[in-house]
Amino acid sequence: MVFSDSSEASARPDAQGLLRGLNPEQLAAVTLPDAPALILAGAGSGKTRVLTTRIAWLLQTGRVSPGGVMAVTFTNKAAKEMLTRLGAMLPVNVRGLWIGTFHGLCNRFLRAHWKAAGLPQSFQILDSGDQLSAVKRVVKAMQLDEERFVPKQVAWFIADAKENGQRPKDVPVRDGQTQTLVQVYQAYEDQCQREGVVDFAELMLRTYELMRDDALLREHYRRRFRHILVDEFQDTNRLQYAWLKMFAGPGAAVLAVGDDDQSIYAFRGAQVGNMADFEREFKVEHLIKLETNYRSSGHILDAANALIAHNSRRLGKTLRTEAGHGEPVRVQENASDFNEAQWLLEEAQQLHRQGLARREIAVLYRSNAQSRVIESALFNAGIPYRVYGGLRFFERAEIKHALAYLRLIENCHDDTSYLRVVNFPTRGIGARTLEQLQDAARQSGRSLWQSVGAVGGKGGANLIAFNALVDSMRNATLGLTLREIIEHMLQRSGLVDFYRTEKEGAERIENLEELVNAAEAFVTQEGFGKDAVALPVDEHGPGQIAAPKPGEPEAVAAVDLTPDAETGEIMSPLAAFLTHAALEAGDNQAQAGQDAVQLMTVHSAKGLEFDAVFITGLEEGLFPHENSAADADGLEEERRLMYVAITRARQRLYISYSQTRMLHGQTRYNVKSRFLDELPEEALKWLTPRHQGFGSGFARDYQQAWQRGSGLGSMVGAGRAVPAPPPVPLPRAMAEAQAKAAGHGLRVGQGVFHTKFGEGVIVTLEGAGDDARAQVRFGRHGLKWLALSVAKLTPVE
DNA sequence: GTTTTCCCCCTTTTT
DNA sequence: GGGGGAAAAC
Numbered sequence: 001m002v003f004s005d006s007s008e009a010s011a012r013p014d015a016q017g018l019l020r021g022l023n024p025e026q027l028a029a030v031t032l033p034d035a036p037a038l039i040l041a042g043a044g045s046g047k048t049r050v051l052t053t054r055i056a057w058l059l060q061t062g063r064v065s066p067g068g069v070m071a072v073t074f075t076n077k078a079a080k081e082m083l084t085r086l087g088a089m090l091p092v093n094v095r096g097l098w099i100g101t102f103h104g105l106c107n108r109f110l111r112a113h114w115k116a117a118g119l120p121q122s123f124q125i126l127d128s129g130d131q132l133s134a135v136k137r138v139v140k141a142m143q144l145d146e147e148r149f150v151p152k153q154v155a156w157f158i159a160d161a162k163e164n165g166q167r168p169k170d171v172p173v174r175d176g177q178t179q180t181l182v183q184v185y186q187a188y189e190d191q192c193q194r195e196g197v198v199d200f201a202e203l204m205l206r207t208y209e210l211m212r213d214d215a216l217l218r219e220h221y222r223r224r225f226r227h228i229l230v231d232e233f234q235d236t237n238r239l240q241y242a243w244l245k246m247f248a249g250p251g252a253a254v255l256a257v258g259d260d261d262q263s264i265y266a267f268r269g270a271q272v273g274n275m276a277d278f279e280r281e282f283k284v285e286h287l288i289k290l291e292t293n294y295r296s297s298g299h300i301l302d303a304a305n306a307l308i309a310h311n312s313r314r315l316g317k318t319l320r321t322e323a324g325h326g327e328p329v330r331v332q333e334n335a336s337d338f339n340e341a342q343w344l345l346e347e348a349q350q351l352h353r354q355g356l357a358r359r360e361i362a363v364l365y366r367s368n369a370q371s372r373v374i375e376s377a378l379f380n381a382g383i384p385y386r387v388y389g390g391l392r393f394f395e396r397a398e399i400k401h402a403l404a405y406l407r408l409i410e411n412c413h414d415d416t417s418y419l420r421v422v423n424f425p426t427r428g429i430g431a432r433t434l435e436q437l438q439d440a441a442r443q444s445g446r447s448l449w450q451s452v453g454a455v456g457g458k459g460g461a462n463l464i465a466f467n468a469l470v471d472s473m474r475n476a477t478l479g480l481t482l483r484e485i486i487e488h489m490l491q492r493s494g495l496v497d498f499y500r501t502e503k504e505g506a507e508r509i510e511n512l513e514e515l516v517n518a519a520e521a522f523v524t525q526e527g528f529g530k531d532a533v534a535l536p537v538d539e540h541g542p543g544q545i546a547a548p549k550p551g552e553p554e555a556v557a558a559v560d561l562t563p564d565a566e567t568g569e570i571m572s573p574l575a576a577f578l579t580h581a582a583l584e585a586g587d588n589q590a591q592a593g594q595d596a597v598q599l600m601t602v603h604s605a606k607g608l609e610f611d612a613v614f615i616t617g618l619e620e621g622l623f624p625h626e627n628s629a630a631d632a633d634g635l636e637e638e639r640r641l642m643y644v645a646i647t648r649a650r651q652r653l654y655i656s657y658s659q660t661r662m663l664h665g666q667t668r669y670n671v672k673s674r675f676l677d678e679l680p681e682e683a684l685k686w687l688t689p690r691h692q693g694f695g696s697g698f699a700r701d702y703q704q705a706w707q708r709g710s711g712l713g714s715m716v717g718a719g720r721a722v723p724a725p726p727p728v729p730l731p732r733a734m735a736e737a738q739a740k741a742a743g744h745g746l747r748v749g750q751g752v753f754h755t756k757f758g759e760g761v762i763v764t765l766e767g768a769g770d771d772a773r774a775q776v777r778f779g780r781h782g783l784k785w786l787a788l789s790v791a792k793l794t795p796v797e
Numbered sequence: 798g799t800t801t802t803c804c805c806c807c808t809t810t811t812t
Numbered sequence: 813g814g815g816g817g818a819a820a821a822c
Contacts, residue, residue, distance in 0.1 A: 074812080076811090103812045170809095199812095202812080235811095260808080267809065268809085366809075367808050585812080603808090622808095625809080664808090
């Protein structure tokens with residue numbers, strides 16, 4: 001495939017097929033010329049379809065090679081969906097495309113340019129929990145008052161500074177408090193650097209700074225990426241926008257897709273203003289509005305349009321549908337939150353009896369605390385349900401413990417991991433000992449691992465024994481598969497034995513077994529020992545489009561295994577898996593297979609759609625939330641949130657509120673939300689008499705409900721059912737793949753020469769063709785994984 | 798070193 | 813109300 005000046009989509013019959021079924025606006029968006037453009041994509045207007053078809057069209061008509069495309073999303077889910085759809089449209093090897101989350105792409109970039117970025121090669125990523133404990137350690141070490149410098153707030157301060165592109169020296173110091181915060185920020189940075197770890201914001205900021213400061217690198221990537229597509233542009237923060245400007249050269253065709261009406265993350269730094277800035281700074285000449293909604297029926301859209309019209313400062317957009325009015329929006333007043341739950345479960349059962357699948361029914365609420373009463377009602381009625389937004393797989397305590405051991409095997413100077421498991425399971429290392437250890441480490445500027453010799457007594461001996469344990473695990477697992485490494489660690493660390501004796505340990509052991517499965521799935525997916533690993537980072541000529549092999553998974557997440565740009569070295573499977581665990585926290589949904597009613601906050605419903613939707617708790621103080629209703633900006637964000645909620649529904653929408661609600665342990669008396677008054681009367685159908693006031697006997701009903709024994713009291717403990725995550729199909733491709741013909745003429749035990757690392761011996765060989773990889777033991781540089789398509793290995797002897 | 802108790806918080810959240 | 817974290821008691 002070559003670059004082509006052809007501008008006629010119709011020049012190729014297969015391109016024509018891609019475009020079939022698009023409406024005029026969608027077609028215009030897909031076939032935009034190579035120039036910056038902004039697409040205002042309303043809810044349900046086919047945004048993802050446009051994005052993926054655009055990429056497919058660009059590739060198929062030869063306007064760009066796969067290496068010249070970058071597409072950025074916010075969530076792994078969105079990135080995956082894009083890859084899957086693209087894979088279905090085109091016989092393209094989607095792994096070669098830079099499609100991923102902002103953080104995933106930054107990771108890929110920094111893996112290739114770790115040296116220039118000033119990072120150790122196997123840097124690990126801190127998730128928010130890790131980051132918080134790292135900050136805590138800094139605050140403690142600086143002996144600050146944790147009342148004045150609450151670790152959570154300090155962490156937030158640091159993240160906020162980074163997201164504004166500020167290093168400690170750049171933060172304006174207004175007062176003593178800020179000055180200390182800046183000092184903590186500096187100390188935190190030093191600590192991260194010493195330990196070889198980066199937090200999420202750091203991934204972005206490092207990438208941005210390297211691109212900013214390294215002209216050669218910048219020019220290289222700017223020449224390379226001819227087409228950059230950004231999803232959910234309204235959610236970008238300052239740093240992400242600045243980052244984008246670094247990658248987008250003068251000639252780059254940047255396509256920003258967003259919906260200002262669905263901007264619901266200003267509270268965490270999203271700048272809706274980036275859309276207007278983009279339009280101005282990139283001199284956008286092509287602005288396309290996708291206003292035809294293919295999701296919701298007429299009354300639902302009328303309600304959404306009328307509501308959002310109350311916001312000022314919109315870019316302006318009105319959804320329309322070609323479907324009919326459909327059903328009216330049903331509104332229900334309830335005496336209590338308990339009644340509300342009871343009513344909605346009966347209504348949901350009714351829908352289910354009429355043939356609607358339970359998974360097509362969603363119950364939305366503003367805040368997580370509201371879910372409890374609904375869960376209890378569903379639980380007591382025996383209706384299957386699923387709550388989104390609990391603990392995610394990789395955030396579970398037992399999983400974090402296991403990962404900490406693995407991280408120590410990989411990098412023993414990771415103090416966060418060291419502290420997490422040095423005494424878990426307990427091995428006689430108490431607070432005193434750890435304090436001495438931390439003091440010693442602080443004074444010498446070394447890691448905890450390096451400082452064990454400085455602690456005397458029994459504690460010191462136990463520390464040395466712990467180090468020996470980790471060392472022995474590292475030695476014993478050399479050359480083993482990822483699965484074997486993890487299984488060995490689970491036994492040797494004593495984690496499994498520990499949980500075996502625990503009362504509630506069975507589930508935790510299941511989760512640990514699930515971790516082995518997850519690793520196995522990762523190994524197959526990411527191509528260790530199988531197909532497709534090494535992406536030539538520097539490829540910017542026309543790439544080939546390879547047909548997917550039969551039986552190969554259609555699409556996968558962004559590849560972690562980017563080889564070093566110079567040497568071709570890649571991460572060990574273990575290091576790659578740890579990165580994966582940090583970047584993708586995994587599923588948090590229980591009972592994936594079961595047909596269950598879906599419970600979630602409005603925020604987490606964004607991007608989803610259901611046949612029937614209940615929006616609950618439409619009460620002043622709750623929705624809009626009292627903390628947001630004070631200022632105009634906050635209120636408008638709440639209104640957009642309601643807009644998002646309404647537009648989730650395809651056919652049937654219920655909105656409910658209740659006069660009393662148990663909140664923080666006491667009954668609150670609520671007034672119905674102002675948002676209800678902003679909906680058009682014609683689109684609504686009140687299920688209860690309007691303006692039903694107090695004194696209508698609700699208090700009595702409420703009490704009776706309680707006395708029937710089905711009140712909250714008896715529901716306590718029903719709680720969130722958190723069964724084990726769904727089993728991942730067990731791949732067994734790895735061993736088989738190793739037996740495959742490799743085609744590179746190398747063999748295990750062979751002596752080789754590498755321009756950078758010198759002479760070595762091949763220890764392991766995996767994969768085939770472009771994806772072949774070798775583990776080589778070098779004299780001075782130790783054990784390395786190399787991508788044979790990039791690394792120059794010459795046989796010796 | 799482990800268990801208990803007390804006290805504080807309580808909007809939304811991905812990476 | 814109830815969960816989580818840290819101090820206090822065992």
